Amino acid sequence: MISEAGKPPGMRATPKAGKRKRKGAKEALWALLFISPTFIGLFAFYLGPAIASFALSFTHWDGLTPPTFAGWENFSALLSSPVFIRSLVNTLLFMLVAVPASVALATCIAVLLNQKIKGMVVYRALYFLPVVTMPIAVGMVWKWLYNTEYGLVNYVLGFLGLPQPEWLFDPNIALLSVIAVYVWMTVGNNIILIVAGLQHVDPTYYxxxxxxxxxxxxxxxxxxxxxxxxxxxxxxxxxxxxSLQVFDLIFVMIGDTTALVGPLRTMVYGVYESGFMFSQMGYASAQAFLLFLLILAMTVIQFAGQKKWVHYDG
Incomplete structure (x- = not known):
């Protein structure tokens, strides 16, 4: 049976359905209003600059005059530059040493901090303190601690009759010295995450x-x-x-000593140097884009290999 409106009775819009539709549209509007600051910030400070940087990587631009199209010149110059290759190698070495050391140390400490011991909250807070400390302050303090003449590290080593290395001036150990500081600074954040993971393990297994x-x-x-x-x-x-984006810690510990740049040069430092010291914005943007590709490739490899070692309970 067809109604006078030409539709079956079950298909006619009821006042309640129209009211629910208006309410849903109003809620969607409010939701968009509340999340709009996040979307605006995401585009203004992340997506927009990323797109602009990608476009600039194909140009020659000094930041003042209009950019000129350069094609693939910046990328070909980078791939044939020994300085960039050194930066790439240092960045990969930094990641390959810092990440396993930080995760392994954080796992061991997290297992100990997961025990029921008096004052455990205080111990967790102490390990987390370096995380909330500004990297600039960490770099300045450790630069003094590593000082060859009056640093506390070499003072203790000299008191014990041990060799006193030039921590930041010896190219053989300069990168490892900064990695040690980086691990000390970031291990607290990893500890908190791993402790949270440990607390979700069902005790019935044990x-x-x-x-x-x-x-x-x-x-x-x-x-x-x-x-x-x-x-x-x-x-x-x-x-x-x-670790692939490390810059501030190295920048502070290098200071104005250009002799330290080679052993401690990373890709992000190269972006800063090309863009803000030499005003080669296109060249710097090309380095930033290659760094993005490196991070993307490493992340894809990790996600592709997780099936072989990541086990999800249930």
Missing amino acids: EAAAIDGASKRSQFFRITLPLLTPTLFFVVITAMIS
Whole structure:
């Protein structure tokens, strides 16, 4: 039976349906209004500059005069530049040493901090303090600690009768010296994340393992570590991206000593040097884009390989 309006009775719009539709549209409008600052900030400070940087990588621009199209000249110059290759190698070495060291150390400390011991909150806060300290302050303090003549590190080594290296001036250990500071500065954040992951492990697994006579070591490698892999995967990804973008710590510890730039040069330092010291904005943008491709490639590799070592409970 067809109604007078030409539609079956079940298909006619009711006042309640129209009211719900208007209410849904109003809620969607308010939702868009509340998230608009985030979207505006995302585009204004991230997506917009990223798109502009990509476009500038194909130009010659000094920041003042109009840019001129350069095609692939910036990229070909980079790939044939020994300075850029050195920066790329240093960046990869920094990541390959800093990330495993930070994650391994954070895992060991997190397991200890996950125990029920008096004052554990204080210990966690102490380990987290370097994270909330500005990298500029960390770099200045450690630059003094590493000082060859009056630094505290060499003073203690000299008091103990041990060799006193030139931590930041020896090209063989300069990068490792900065990596040690970076690990000390970032390990607290990884500890907090791993402790959170440990607290979500079902204690019944340990109870069953204890009944079967499994040792603490066996429980760690067969229960804790496999169930912790989702958290470790997140920690590795974030630590990897952060290490590839390291700049402020190295910049502060280098200071104005140009002799230190070679052993400690990273890709981000090259972007800063080309863009803000030599006013080669197109060349700097090309380096930034290659860094983006490197981070993207490393992230894709991690996601592709997670199936082999990440275990999700349930």
